[in-house]
Amino acid sequence: MLDVAIAGGGLTGHSSGNAAYLAQFSAWGQARSDHAFDSDRQNLKECLSEQDRYQLTPRPVLETVEATLDEALVFLGQLDLDMAGIAVENGGSALMLETQAPFRSFLHTLTDDVIAFNRTCCALSNVPYEHKLSNDYKQRILRGVAAGWREFSLAASRLLLSRAEARGLDLSGSHSFGELS
Structure with a gap:
């Protein structure tokens, strides 16, 4: 569990500065990533209980991804980041790499885990195209x-x-797409 408090509309922790906020965001992202596969399986169970066999794999995966990333945006919006001195490069904030970092392996790990789970899931064995995913379906x-x-x-x-x-x-002196050097 993260040690954060809501204060003045932004999340604050024991340390100050963007590094501390980005560390909180990273820890939050890792915690959510760790639970994403469980969320996907829950979404799959709901689809199976509704006996809706249309896209049994993609729908739960995409619901999980979208929910996790939507929550990440909310959390990011609560951080009281100091934007002074943060460059805008190619039309985006220089903080983007740190913002994306907690989720880089999340998406690959989730899809790999789902594909492996499908191969062993008894409930999906009656739906061959979901049990053993074709390369086209995976793509x-x-x-x-x-x-x-x-x-x-x-x-x-x-x-x-x-x-x-x-x-x-x-932000006028920042580099952005379409600018000529």
Whole structure:
């Protein structure tokens, strides 16, 4: 469990500065990633109980990914990051790498775990295309996951940029897409 307190609309911890906030975000992301597979299995159970066999693998995976990344955006929005001195590079905040870091392996691990689970799941053995996923089906799932990752990344970048603008920081000297050197 993270040691954080809500104060003045932003999360604060024992340390100050962006490094501490980003460490909190990273720990939060890792904790959510650890529970993502359980969430996927719960979503799968709900689909099976409704006897809805349409896309039994992609729907639960994408629901899990979207829910986790949506929660991450909310958490990121609560951090009281100091945007002064944070560069804007190629149209995005220089904090994006740290923002994405907790989730880099999450998406691959989740999809790998789901594929492995499907091969051994008795409930899916009666649905051959879900029990043993074809390469084409796996690629469709991965494209859906990639789209969710892209949406998260763009939303996180917009969030960070809007926080910088809201604090009246001058972003005019920053590099962005389309600028000529």
